Amino acid sequence: MELLTYKTDKCPEIVVLNDPEAFTLSVGWFVRTGARDESNEVAGVSHFLEHMVFKGTPRRSAEDVNRELDHLGAQSNAYTSEDSTVFYASVLPECQTQAVDLLTDLMQPLLNEEDFETERQVILEEIAMYDDQPPYGAFERAMELFFGSHPLATRVLGSTESVSDLSVQQMREYHSLRYSVDNMFLCASGKVDFARLIEDVERLTVDWPSLVTPPRKLSVPGFGQVEEEIERESTYQHYAIQLWPGLSVNDARRYALRLLCSALADDSGSRLFWELIDTGKAETASLWPQMFEECGCLIGYLCCAPEDAAENQAVWERVIETALKEGVTQKELDLARNKITASLILSDERPSNRMFALGQSWLNRRAYEPLDVVLSRYMAVTLDDLREVADQTLSGSPTSVRVIGQVEPS
Amino acid sequence: MNQELLFQQFDNGLVLLGEHMPWLRSAAFTFVLPAGTCYEPNGLDGLAGITCEMSQRGCGEYDSRAFLERLDSLGVERTGSITTNHCAFSCAMPSQVLADVLQLYSELVRRPLLPESQLSDTKLLAMQDLRALYDEPSHRCFSELKRFRFPLPYGRISQGTKEGLQALQLENIHQFVQSQFTPQGTILAVAGDFDWQQVCDCVAQLLGDWQGPSPSSLPELTCVYGSRHIDHSSNQMHLALAYDCASYESPDYYQTRALVGVLSDGMSSRLFSEVREKRGLVYSVFATCFSLAGQGSVLCYAGTTNNRAEETLQVLIETIRSLGQGVTEDELERLKNRIKSSLVFEQESSAARSGQIASDWFYLGRVPSRDEVCRKVDELTCEGLLEHFLQIPPNNFSLVSVGSLPMELERGIADL
Numbered sequence: 007m008e009l010l011t012y013k014t015d016k017c018p019e020i021v022v023l024n025d026p027e028a029f030t031l032s033v034g035w036f037v038r039t040g041a042r043d044e045s046n047e048v049a050g051v052s053h054f055l056e057h058m059v060f061k062g063t064p065r066r067s068a069e070d071v072n073r074e075l076d077h078l079g080a081q082s083n084a085y086t087s088e089d090s091t092v093f094y095a096s097v098l099p100e101c102q103t104q105a106v107d108l109l110t111d112l113m114q115p116l117l118n119e120e121d122f123e124t125e126r127q128v129i130l131e132e133i134a135m136y137d138d139q140p141p142y143g144a145f146e147r148a149m150e151l152f153f154g155s156h157p158l159a160t161r162v163l164g165s166t167e168s169v170s171d172l173s174v175q176q177m178r179e180y181h182s183l184r185y186s187v188d189n190m191f192l193c194a195s196g197k198v199d200f201a202r203l204i205e206d207v208e209r210l211t212v213d214w215p216s217l218v219t220p221p222r223k224l225s226v227p228g229f230g231q232v233e234e235e236i237e238r239e240s241t242y243q244h245y246a247i248q249l250w251p252g253l254s255v256n257d258a259r260r261y262a263l264r265l266l267c268s269a270l271a272d273d274s275g276s277r278l279f280w281e282l283i284d285t286g287k288a289e290t291a292s293l294w295p296q297m298f299e300e301c302g303c304l305i306g307y308l309c310c311a312p313e314d315a316a317e318n319q320a321v322w323e324r325v326i327e328t329a330l331k332e333g334v335t336q337k338e339l340d341l342a343r344n345k346i347t348a349s350l351i352l353s354d355e356r357p358s359n360r361m362f363a364l365g366q367s368w369l370n371r372r373a374y375e376p377l378d379v380v381l382s383r384y385m386a387v388t389l390d391d392l393r394e395v396a397d398q399t400l401s402g403s404p405t406s407v408r409v410i411g412q413v414e415p416s
Numbered sequence: 417m418n419q420e421l422l423f424q425q426f427d428n429g430l431v432l433l434g435e436h437m438p439w440l441r442s443a444a445f446t447f448v449l450p451a452g453t454c455y456e457p458n459g460l461d462g463l464a465g466i467t468c469e470m471s472q473r474g475c476g477e478y479d480s481r482a483f484l485e486r487l488d489s490l491g492v493e494r495t496g497s498i499t500t501n502h503c504a505f506s507c508a509m510p511s512q513v514l515a516d517v518l519q520l521y522s523e524l525v526r527r528p529l530l531p532e533s534q535l536s537d538t539k540l541l542a543m544q545d546l547r548a549l550y551d552e553p554s555h556r557c558f559s560e561l562k563r564f565r566f567p568l569p570y571g572r573i574s575q576g577t578k579e580g581l582q583a584l585q586l587e588n589i590h591q592f593v594q595s596q597f598t599p600q601g602t603i604l605a606v607a608g609d610f611d612w613q614q615v616c617d618c619v620a621q622l623l624g625d626w627q628g629p630s631p632s633s634l635p636e637l638t639c640v641y642g643s644r645h646i647d648h649s650s651n652q653m654h655l656a657l658a659y660d661c662a663s664y665e666s667p668d669y670y671q672t673r674a675l676v677g678v679l680s681d682g683m684s685s686r687l688f689s690e691v692r693e694k695r696g697l698v699y700s701v702f703a704t705c706f707s708l709a710g711q712g713s714v715l716c717y718a719g720t721t722n723n724r725a726e727e728t729l730q731v732l733i734e735t736i737r738s739l740g741q742g743v744t745e746d747e748l749e750r751l752k753n754r755i756k757s758s759l760v761f762e763q764e765s766s767a768a769r770s771g772q773i774a775s776d777w778f779y780l781g782r783v784p785s786r787d788e789v790c791r792k793v794d795e796l797t798c799e800g801l802l803e804h805f806l807q808i809p810p811n812n813f814s815l816v817s818v819g820s821l822p823m824e825l826e827r828g829i830a831d832l
Contacts, residue, residue, distance in 0.1 A: 027439065029760050060683070068693065069684070076682035076750040079757030098757050127696030134651035135699050135719055140551045240649035242547040275488045284480070286540025289548050311547060341488045348491025352442050352508055356764045 019191040031196030034094030039184035050164015141245035156227035189219035193365040196357030248404040252302030262391035268342035312411040429600035443608035444766035450631035451503035451596035453572035462576015476523035498574035522622035557656040598628025605774035608766030637709035653725040653819035663712035671804035
């Protein structure tokens, strides 16, 4: 497996993890733009734009785009997060040029008014759909309370109001500023013809506007410690989200933090698993880190019967308190390490997973650590490292949002 | 990518299947036992799921914690799941630990401890699953569709019922294990990087002398048609619609699968295009093939807000009907490309391949090779698809709506 990169002033950066033995290749555009880059007036525009990208370009109608993707036999999709928007396709190696041509063309969409209005309805349905799914917007609400006035509080989907109010002109302005040569890169993995890839991308992006994206505003937020309840009719379970301050994407202690979360609250063999899941007291009890450029958070999620909520919350608090006082055992650390490293090895078998790992790493630090290096980082973590990250993250009161269940299933 | 199905049937009925994928560092197996919901005694809905969960709480010399810690220390990703026909244990792992994991799961199916002390915890956990299902209207509509369309014993859902979970006793679980955790009707499918002879020797030693009864025979399935509404306070109406089609075992399955592909495979498919892209009625809409007891059904889903629910249902049905005007060459070619490339993607995952092998063997008693699938797909023609549509037109519709607006199929819709 070989890491290959290419960059000139006029051409967006190209990053490839080449594996000549692979059966397929995955290719994607990673754009450094997401909900955190939106002003309040255009909340949700990154995600809405992700949809609109598939609605046609000067060279292709929306129908052409969909037909071509299917014609290539592509497994393709896109997603938007707080800090990035990603468009990708996995195809057979002989389809590389067509897939790159299509994906690259999509990055300069038409943003036609009529399509914008139709797609607005789809986004509003998406918001309604997620609002019907547990935990009913509680994650988003908890992020708002935790990050306060910081840009990371912005909801990725926006709100019904912000999406209803958005104009196509606002989206065009946002696109021209954020989808620039210097603010995105092409990432590929699998059986890649690198020379051909460079030739194609240079040719396809030669007319891209040469606007410069202003640097992202970075500031460490003052983390909220707020409690809130959401009451919902016809909800059977109790849902609780808790947020603590975490670590940033480039913090060297991130490996220790992932191991700590696994030892305390993953879905098999963790402390909260034995306390709450194995005993049937809760349906889900988990803890995971979410990392951003300048800061991060630790997210706790509990789902259980309403009548058990108070008792389970007390167990949760006791588990954290014990971890802060006594840390975890060597056996727990070893088990967590085994689980995480085995999962990374299995995941690394697919070119598509390798592309996401490479792309995310490039977004975060413009560098890539091969799997063996990542595994060695996990191997090097000590019990003291876990104590330190526990102190750093879990010692204060969290922001907490609870969805209160009210009814019994028939 | 040479492909060879490796096969061994043991005297006790157990079928062992294998497919080499030496380019991978992992191995995976899918272990399916005839212990699904269709074998649950009446009134004990949820017994299959409870048995699956209890069997993973210790076996042989391992108690619950030791069993789980051993799997975690070996780095095994695993699931235990229940379908109508089966209890399935699926594991993916670094290939060098395959024999150790086969040993653990052989103990699990032969000597589960079924500790009485953990029954109430297991029931509580199952009750949590049931409640969580009731909070997910998009999932619940399919559970309710299954209950409505497929009479007993086929219509039970894996989560069971509150009454069933409350009623079942430890003795029921022991009986269920004795009758259903049996080599007869059990399939163990291995895929990835492994030595076949070692796997055969290992399984012969671990499971060769395993004995058990034949699973009981099942009644014929007659589907129920019509409409059913479940009142639920939600933003969207969740519509689950089913109609008859050829089953997986049928020689016409590829035609049925292709028609459903034209409806729902990919972003240029008719449902995505008509319901979402042109009209913006939904975020999620899809159709899929489902086979049960030799009968095929197409299952469709659409989720939309109340004021657009009638239109969505109408467009959904019109789009299904539009297959009767034929399929274009272009649509068929796209579909063929998608199916063929999906066969290549499957080669990147030992877990996906082992699951497919086990499923093929259950339905067909054999595993079609990629070459055979490609040949069948290449043989599909637009004329053949139209002819198939006219032979088995969509009829016998069942609709379940979950939300705050009761919906019904128009009179006569069950026989388009």
